[in-house]
């Protein structure tokens with residue numbers, strides 16, 4: 001709020017006639033207007049009439065001051081305040097013919113004679129066009145107060161008609177003592193041209209008459225008002241201000257005006273209303289005056305804000321320095337001095353856009369209705385519209401995204417126990433996510449192992465079949481050999497070649513037996529593999545169950561969390577409704593929190609068991625890897641064994657040797673197996689297979705290719721044993 005006295009200015013009308021003695025003094029504080037009245041000899045030599053008069057103003061405009069100068073110094077600052085959102089008033093006061101209309105509206109002859117109204121309009125519209133960031137709306141009203149009656153000068157239907165035909169304006173007052181003018185039209189003007197047209201229309205309708213002192217005397221008070229509404233783009237705040245530009249009727253005394261008839265009546269009314277104006281001014285300038293008689297006249301009622309109210313007001317005293325008008329001029333200056341004592345309280349007229357306020361209130365009502373329904377448990381009977389559904393979805397997402405931390409913080413302040421529960425449930429979520437990933441990994445691993453096991457079982461089946469074939473072939477060979485022996489025994493002369501053959505047959509028979517034993521032993525591995533497979537399946541089933549359990553836990557915890565949020569919302573809404581500052585402990589909320597804790601315990605147990613299972617499954621996987629490697633070795637050898645079947649004794653022996661090495665390794669792997677059934681002692685085998693052992697000591701077949709194979713096998717075996725840290729005994 002700005003506390004400001006009414007600014008007073010004086011303007012001296014130029015004159016061609018001889019003038020009274022007056023001068024203007026200017027200093028830093030303003031200017032003063034000095035009058036020197038000549039001593040009237042008719043009053044006698046001895047009289048105490050005052051001869052010197054000095055009046056101070058903000059500024060005094062001499063006879064040569066231009067309209068532009070007056071506008072710049074008086075109207076422009078007021079217009080700027082109006083643009084900033086303050087109310088403003090400029091009123092001209094002076095006797096008839098002193099230049100009030102010339103100053104406010106301007107002369108009719110030259111463009112340069114444009115007065116304050118057209119110049120202010122021009123200034124405002126120029127400002128609007130320069131500031132595109134602010135939206136301005138301008139309305140104009142033009143009120144004439146003639147003989148204490150108000151008329152709307154801007155009614156387009158009554159253009160150039162008689163004053164009586166103009167709409168009558170009446171004053172209404174609301175309980176807050178705000179004045180409203182009924183029937184006064186507000187005409188919107190989008191640009192300067194439209195505003196000037198309105199000014200011209202109003203001026204045409206004004207009551208003008210010829211008086212002895214002014215050929216075109218305005219016989220009424222006229223108030224031209226610019227209503228300004230400004231709003232920054234994107235802002236909800238609106239500024240509304242008014243600028244009253246007032247041209248008062250002449251303030252001369254009736255006796256001096258030299259009029260009669262209707263003009264005399266007018267003069268009386270003018271004098272009366274100016275008298276009331278003076279009374280208001282005196283009342284306002286006096287301290288501790290409780291009652292200000294604004295209601296005495298229409299003019300003071302309308303200008304109520306401008307005089308001692310929410311307005312920045314400026315008065316222009318128009319004076320004539322012609323000798324015959326000096327007394328009136330002094331009277332005008334005296335009046336101005338009193339006006340200068342009045343202090344106004346101008347405040348920024350800012351308000352929130354009513355349309356936006358309505359929108360906001362509607363939203364608030366909707367939210368409150370929803371909260372009420374939530375608290376009272378009232379159900380909506382109608383279905384939600386798609387817009388409502390979308391809005392709800394957005395709100396829920398927004399709440400879930402942003403409110404967790406906020407809620408946690410708020411709850412932490414309210415109850416540390418709750419905060420820890422929320423925090424722990426967040427931790428639970430993280431654990432849950434990592435366990436889910438573990439579970440998935442384990443499931444994949446189990447699937448993989450399962451496939452491997454079935455491949456191994458198939459391989460074992462194939463091997464079994466092949467060994468059966470080999471056994472069958474060996475039995476067949478034995479039968480044939482027996483036949484040969486029998487034939488040899490029946491011959492008296494047995495060549496040395498025959499005894500050699502028998503020895504070979506005996507060797508072959510032993511090799512076949514070893515192969516058979518190997519088959520049996522390999523066959524014995526099957527239960528181990530089957531057992532491992534069964535254990536793996538068991539673990540898999542358990543892991544699957546636990547996975548489901550963990551999932552159930554997670555769903556349950558989420559449900560409980562939703563319940564918790566909903567409950568807290570209800571409690572908060574209830575608190576708002578009942579205006580409770582502190583939230584009371586809620587048993588239901590406690591119950592939900594306990595349930596969350598229980599679920600958390602179950603979850604932790606399941607989670608740790610899943611970890612155990614993971615270790616076990618990894619161990620089993622390791623065993624299977626080992627078995628897979630051994631079986632792979634076995635499978636690689638088998639094709640050579642088959643070659644042995646076809647190529648005779650040497651290949652059979654090679655097969656035997658390889659089988660021996662395999663058996664040896666299998667024996668080491670499976671310590672539980674008895675070694676007695678080997679046809680060669682373990683020591684003998686090692687001696688044979690040791691790399692240090694000279695190649696000549698290894699029983700060779702005589703076939704170059706086969707012998708090379710045997711040597712390569714021995715080297716490979718040795719390097720394998722070395723890499724696994726098992727160096728054979730020497």
Ligand SMILES: Nc1ncnc2c1ncn2[C@@H]1O[C@H](COP(=O)(O)OP(=O)(O)OP(=O)(O)O)[C@@H](O)[C@H]1O
Nearest residue numbers: 013014096097098099100101102214217218249250
């Ligand atoms: N400063 C000025 N410069 C030139 N001419 C002026 C000046 N002031 C007034 N006049 C002229 O004096 C005449 C009377 O002025 P004006 O009509 O403005 O007086 P007024 O105070 O409005 O009188 P009324 O109260 O009777 O309406 C007009 O012809 C106007 O052009």
